[in-house]
Amino acid sequence: MSKYLVEFAALATAHFVALISPGPDFFLIVGTSVREGAARAVGLCAGIAAANGAYIFLALTGFAFIKQTPLLFTALRTAGALYLLYLGLMLLKPSQGPVRSPLAIEAKRSATCRRRLFTAGFLSAILNPKNAVFYLSLFTVIVSRETPQAIQACYGVWMVLAVFFWDLSIARLAGSEKVRCRLDRHAPWIEKCSGGVLLLLGAVLLLR
Template identity: 40%
Template sequence: MEFLIIATAHFLALLSPGPDFFLVMQVSIRMPIRYGFALSFGIGAANGVYLIVAILGLQIIRDFSWLMTVLQYLGAAYLIFIGVMLLKSPGTDLDTSEKNNSFLLEQHLGRQFLVGFMSGILNPKNCIFYLSLFTVMVSESTGFSTRLLYGLWMTTVVTIWDCALVSVLGKNSTKERLGRGIFYLEKVSGIMLLFFGLLLPLT
């Protein structure tokens, strides 16, 4: 029962669009699918780091207010940076988009993994969410190995969910349906990332 409650709470949180969703969407519509998968694995790895922190019971991190503040401002700066780059990027055909906005659209698996990892690790809300989840919903009597399985499950679900989004958004048929709307989707993604970045230090 405990696992079902945790898994449900985690999946419902996953359904809420956040910075990761808009990054996944932007990479999926502009780059080959494999780069979207690399981004997704980066996001999953960052979630895994925070899950390890939660599993080890390091709730003490909450007491380091300066660390959370640093994470908030670094995360805000990162999201604002990406948002501005998306807003400044010109409208281009899909097959030539890699020539523009090189930081976000560089066709390098390691770079896309890093972009995803930085997005996840610089979002202090991930840390707070997982610490709260394990503090409130996981019983003290739950064994360490069981907690590890919970963490492995949630990391896997995050990665699979993002990869599924990539698979859908990255299809040629999907891109064809979007057509010129891709340009506006990029701008919407830029605005949302900028919004998340400006809002992050205030929350």
């Protein structure tokens, strides 16, 4: 058991270091939270966590062909770059309303918004080829082949929850009413900066 605890500690540390490094998902969460609020950004965080879970599942089941097939990897990277460019352009568009959302929102509209944000988060993470390579490498380098599948599955569940709650904490900080009230004047610039970073990341990924 101590062997697995050491293995889990190494895996969790490497994962958390990667998690706190700002990437496309971070800027998407900040830009969306400032624009639409922390409550709506929950769907976005859930979508990102679900995509990470999909890659963890692939890593656990041995689908290393993503990393070993250059054509598939290139196609995934290109699709991801184009989607980042799209997200960047969406954040650069002027907000459709004030930063502080009305408290009363129709249920149907709210459900549609959650689905839209979940899809945006899922696509952002699933179309990032670095996620595929990261999880495949993580399980290949750190996790022993002798580790039971049940324990590896527990590792995976931990990482999915870590992604969700970390992203949720970012969304709640950036999208809290107190922060948004203070950032009311600067919110358009925060959105534009987040959109600009996503455009830059997409362009770099596309040109590599």
